[in-house]
Every structure is written in C-alpha cells, then in structure tokens.
Amino acid sequence: MASGLRRLGFQTIRFRLMIGAVAVILLANTGLAVFSVTQLGDVLLDEVQTRVRLDLNAARQVYDQFLERIAQFLRGLSLPGGTLSRALQQRDRAGLEQRLRIIAREGELDILTVLDAEGRVLFRTANPEASGDDLRELPVVRRALAEQRLVSGTIIIHQALLEREGAKLAERAYFDLLQTPQARPTERRFEADGMALAAAAPLRDERGRIVGVILGANLLSRRFDIVDRVKDVVFQSQTYRGKDIGTATIFRRDLRISTNVRNQDGSRAIGTRLSAPVAERVLDRGEIFADRAFVVNDWYITAYEPIRDPDGEVIGILYVGLLEAPFARVRASAAGGFLAIVAASTLLSLLLLFLLTRQVLKPIGRILSMSHKVAAGDLSARVSGRHSGELGLLVRAVNAMADAIARREAELERMTRAQIGQSEKLASIGRLAAGIAHEINNPLTGVLTFAHLLREKLNMQEADRGDLDVIIRETTRVREIVRGLLDFARESPSRQEILDLNEVIRATMKLVRSQKEFARVLIEESLADGLPLIRGDRNQLQQVLLNLSLNACEAMPQGGTLTVKSFAGETRVGFSVADTGCGIRPEHMEKIFEPFFTTKPIGKGTGLGLSVSYGIVQQHRGTIEVQSEPDRGTLFTVWLPGIPAGEGAERA
Numbered sequence: 001m002a003s004g005l006r007r008l009g010f011q012t013i014r015f016r017l018m019i020g021a022v023a024v025i026l027l028a029n030t031g032l033a034v035f036s037v038t039q040l041g042d043v044l045l046d047e048v049q050t051r052v053r054l055d056l057n058a059a060r061q062v063y064d065q066f067l068e069r070i071a072q073f074l075r076g077l078s079l080p081g082g083t084l085s086r087a088l089q090q091r092d093r094a095g096l097e098q099r100l101r102i103i104a105r106e107g108e109l110d111i112l113t114v115l116d117a118e119g120r121v122l123f124r125t126a127n128p129e130a131s132g133d134d135l136r137e138l139p140v141v142r143r144a145l146a147e148q149r150l151v152s153g154t155i156i157i158h159q160a161l162l163e164r165e166g167a168k169l170a171e172r173a174y175f176d177l178l179q180t181p182q183a184r185p186t187e188r189r190f191e192a193d194g195m196a197l198a199a200a201a202p203l204r205d206e207r208g209r210i211v212g213v214i215l216g217a218n219l220l221s222r223r224f225d226i227v228d229r230v231k232d233v234v235f236q237s238q239t240y241r242g243k244d245i246g247t248a249t250i251f252r253r254d255l256r257i258s259t260n261v262r263n264q265d266g267s268r269a270i271g272t273r274l275s276a277p278v279a280e281r282v283l284d285r286g287e288i289f290a291d292r293a294f295v296v297n298d299w300y301i302t303a304y305e306p307i308r309d310p311d312g313e314v315i316g317i318l319y320v321g322l323l324e325a326p327f328a329r330v331r332a333s334a335a336g337g338f339l340a341i342v343a344a345s346t347l348l349s350l351l352l353l354f355l356l357t358r359q360v361l362k363p364i365g366r367i368l369s370m371s372h373k374v375a376a377g378d379l380s381a382r383v384s385g386r387h388s389g390e391l392g393l394l395v396r397a398v399n400a401m402a403d404a405i406a407r408r409e410a411e412l413e414r415m416t417r418a419q420i421g422q423s424e425k426l427a428s429i430g431r432l433a434a435g436i437a438h439e440i441n442n443p444l445t446g447v448l449t450f451a452h453l454l455r456e457k458l459n460m461q462e463a464d465r466g467d468l469d470v471i472i473r474e475t476t477r478v479r480e481i482v483r484g485l486l487d488f489a490r491e492s493p494s495r496q497e498i499l500d501l502n503e504v505i506r507a508t509m510k511l512v513r514s515q516k517e518f519a520r521v522l523i524e525e526s527l528a529d530g531l532p533l534i535r536g537d538r539n540q541l542q543q544v545l546l547n548l549s550l551n552a553c554e555a556m557p558q559g560g561t562l563t564v565k566s567f568a569g570e571t572r573v574g575f576s577v578a579d580t581g582c583g584i585r586p587e588h589m590e591k592i593f594e595p596f597f598t599t600k601p602i603g604k605g606t607g608l609g610l611s612v613s614y615g616i617v618q619q620h621r622g623t624i625e626v627q628s629e630p631d632r633g634t635l636f637t638v639w640l641p642g643i644p645a646g647e648g649a650e651r652a
C-alpha cells in the first residue's frame, strides 16, 4: 500500500514534468520544422522560378536562331547583282522557277516567294500558278520595302494567303479549338490563320535599284523542331517518372500550335488553350508571367513571354515550364528529414528528462520511505547520502526533524518512567506502612487499655499517675499516626452515601471555627447554590476539609484569611481551600503529597495530612490540585464526580 502510493506519487510528478517538457519540445520543434520547411519551400520555389526565367531566355534564343536561319538564307539570296536579281531583271521566269525550287528545298522553307518592287507576287515556289496578289499587308514585306533592308520576325499569315501557298500549308495551320477548362470563353470554333517565322529582303540590280522582294517563311503551326530543340538544349531532355521535366510551347494568341507538353494519351497537347489569367497578363498587357500554373494536366513552374510581330503587336506567346513534382519531392523529403529530426530530438529529450527526473526524484523517494519508517516507529531511520541544492536542504531538514522527534520521544519516555517510579514508590510505601500499622495497631490497643486500667487503680501514687498519663497521651498519639497510615493505605472501610457538599462544608467549618488555633484567622465561606449531589463517605470528606484547613491555618501563624468555596463544573462538583499564608516552595511542590513529607518541626507535623487526603479523594474518583506562590498563599482545589440531576433526586 505504502509503496504503491509512493510509486503513484512519484510517477505523477515525473509524468507531469515529462508531459510539460514534451509539449514544449514538440511545439518548439514542430514550429521550427514547419517554419524551416516552408522557408525552404519558398527558397526552392524562388530558385526554380529564377531558373525558369533564365530558361525562357534560352528558349527565346533558340527561337531567334530559327528565325535568324531564314534571315541568313535570304541575305545570301538578296546580294546585289545576285543570280535572283539577274533572273528577275531578264524576266527569265523558267530560270527563276528552277533556281527557287532548289533553294526552297535546301533552305527547308515552307514559303519562298518573289515579289516585284510594289509587293505583288511574281512567283510562288510552292504554287507557281497563283501570282499577282499584293503581299504588302505582311509587316515584313512592307517594312523591307519601306526601309530597303532585310526585315525578319514572327508574323500572322491569313487563311487566304495560306491557301494560295498550297492546301497542305492551310491544313497545317488549321485547328479545331478544343474545349479547355479555365480558358477564356470564346465563340470561335476553329483557327485557320497561321503564325510563321518570316523574313523579307529587297532584291537589287547592279546599280542598287530595287527590282523586287524575296519572302521566305516557315509556318510554326504543328512544327515541333523549335520546341523540341528547346527541350534538348535547355532542359537536356531530363525526365521524371517518364515525363519531360522541361517543356516548351508556342502559342498563336492563346492557342497551343506547337508544344511538347503531352496529353494523357501521350499526344502533343496542341489545339488546347491558355488559362484566362495568364492570357490576360501576357496577351492583353504584354507582360511576362512567371508562377506555378496548372498546364494541361500537371502543375508546372512556368514562364510566359509575349511574341510580337515586327510592328510590336502581341500575336503569340513563348512558354517554358518545369514540372513541379521533382521539386515538390525535394521539398517533401526535406520536410521528412525535418520531421525525423524533430521526432529524434523529442525522443532524445524525453530520454534525458526521464534520466534527469529519476536522478532528481530519487532523494524524494528516500525521504518518503524514511518518513514511512519513522511513522511506523523506527526513529533511527534517516535519509542517507549526500544531496546538493534544494533537495539537499530538504533532506537535511527532514533528518533534523526526525532527530527532534527522537529526542522528544526519549524525553517523554524518561518523564513517564519517573512518574511511574513515583507512583510505584507511593504505592509501596503505602503497602509497607499499612502492614506495619496493622501489626502495631493491636499491641497498641493492648498498651492503651492496660494503661487506662492501671491508672484507675486507687493506690497509685500521684507521680506514677502522671507518668501513666504521659504513656497514655503518647500512645494515643502513636495510635493516631497508625490510624492515619491505615487511612492512607485505604485499609479503613468507607461508607458511601448521597451527600450535599455544601452541607458537609458548613458542618466542618463550624467545627473548625470552634478550635482555638483558628482564633487569629478570618474564615470566609462562599458556597454556590444548586450544586449536584455527590456520593461519598461523609467522615472522610470532612477529614480532607479539616486537613486542608489545618494546613492553611498552620501556614498563617500571624493570622490571615481562609476562604472556602464550592462550585459546580460540567459533570463535577468542586471545593477549594485558600489561605494567605507562607505558600509552598517550588522544590517542595512535587513532594507534599508523599507520606511523611513535612516541613514542620518534629512533634508538630506528621507529613500524613495531604497524603491521606490524596488517598481519600482518589477513592472518591476525584482529583486534588494545588497552586501556590511563596509568601502570597496557597489554593487547594478538590473535584468530585457529581450525580446527574435525575438520578440524584430519585435516590435522595
């Protein structure tokens, strides 16, 4: 039970300590981990976004390279006095046609057309039959003529022009618009205009006069070499779980016309459209958009920038995006690492705490077991070992307390033993005295009887009679002492009757007043009314009162006041005898109830008065107490059990 309690208390403190500490550690660690992980995530995202912006620049360069290739090609063809100019000058249509066919094939150009100096078509390589239409609506042509130099850029080629260049080309540029969630709502169902990389260069004769214009273009729609080149060069074709990490797309306005973002079925996601917020930013406002975005079917970290035609109008978008999943995985594994560290450090702290609390609580356990031992009576139990700090203080205090308890216990034992010794001494003296008194009483009666008989003899001389009187007087005195001894030893039988204490006091004090010893003493009586009755021996109680009064009188040789009072307690009745005499010296207080203790000269005191009174009061199941102050006076108080009101009345 005790050990169970101990263990319980022990664990409760430890449990609370641990719970508190674990809560703090967990909270702090988790807070730190969450903060670090989000911070890390932000840094990572920032880093990736910067990278994507750089990748967009690289993609732009790839795109420009493709444009530059066309420009380079036309630059070669349009050298002043070149074969093209010459053929044009000589109106050598057959030579022109033959030459252009070879050039177009070599240059991998979708469109290679020669215009006159006004911008009208002279010859179409792809479709020689169609000629004479005006192409000055094309920004590159208009600018090449106006600025008299080579102009290149991305342009829109309308459906009509595409069809004149050939049905195949028009077909390549045609898209049914696919339903795309988050795209801007539109009434349109298809896109027939194409977007192309184009360059136009003026053709001059030997004197530098412009005789025509050569126009070269590559349709971007469904042409994937640019985006795949971006993927290869910029992203090194890295994949993550079978998916390309890096993707690139070319938009005609918000329509994907060339891309390597894949649909679920693995086909290229052309024909789908851009989400509205990005379209708003890039197409309407002409800004770069860089953020994470949901593209087709996955999250990407993306960058979009507008593609402008030579007039500066936004006609499309170039996009690059990095699959977010690999970075998310890095973030997740970092988070996992942090969590593992949190868990490990929490566990470690717990272990440390466990050991620490055990260390700290050990002295408390020792104190507890020591207290249990002391409570069970083993006063020698102490907490052993050296302890520092507050617990050391506690241990020392508890040990000191146990020392004090042990000392007090020893003191108490000594006092009890002394008291028992005193009682035993009184009892054995009593028994001894009673034995002797009994033995002496009978011969003494004989001596007295014969002394009296002898004294009655007629022929007795006066001197002998006087001696006999001395014998009789002294023997009577001895008999009184013997009677006192017998009384003390309670050998004399007592008669129990129902008494009114006040009545006993009055009768006794009447007797006292008549004694000549009390001539100088003023006697005062103060008796309470309505006292409960008592049960006792009238003669014996009178003797107690007489003894106390005599002692009081003897303490006041110069006279004084003797006060007798009676009073009622709760269940008891009491009386007191007070004097204004010499008082009792403190060192005598313990001894006055002992038989034969007297401070009075031999012949005057027997030392039996108080001891006999003590015996009588004890026999009545009462108590006798004394209070005294030297030279001021003494107060004896006697308490006797009262008879409860109902019972007493019935018996009276």
Ligand SMILES: Nc1ncnc2c1ncn2[C@@H]1O[C@H](COP(=O)(O)OP(=O)(O)O)[C@@H](O)[C@H]1O
Pocket (backbone or CB within 6 Å): 547, 551, 552, 553, 555, 579, 581, 582, 583, 584, 592, 597, 598, 599, 600, 604, 605, 606, 607, 608, 609, 610, 611, 634
């Ligand atoms: N009222 C008192 N005033 C002073 N001393 C007293 C008083 N009563 C008792 N004593 C002291 O107690 C002692 C014992 O009293 P007691 O037993 O009556 O014997 P005795 O009177 O024969 O000496 C006395 O000797 C006295 O020293």
Ligand SMILES: [Mg+2]
Pocket (backbone or CB within 6 Å): 547, 550, 551, 605, 607, 608, 609, 610
């Ligand atoms: Mg006396």
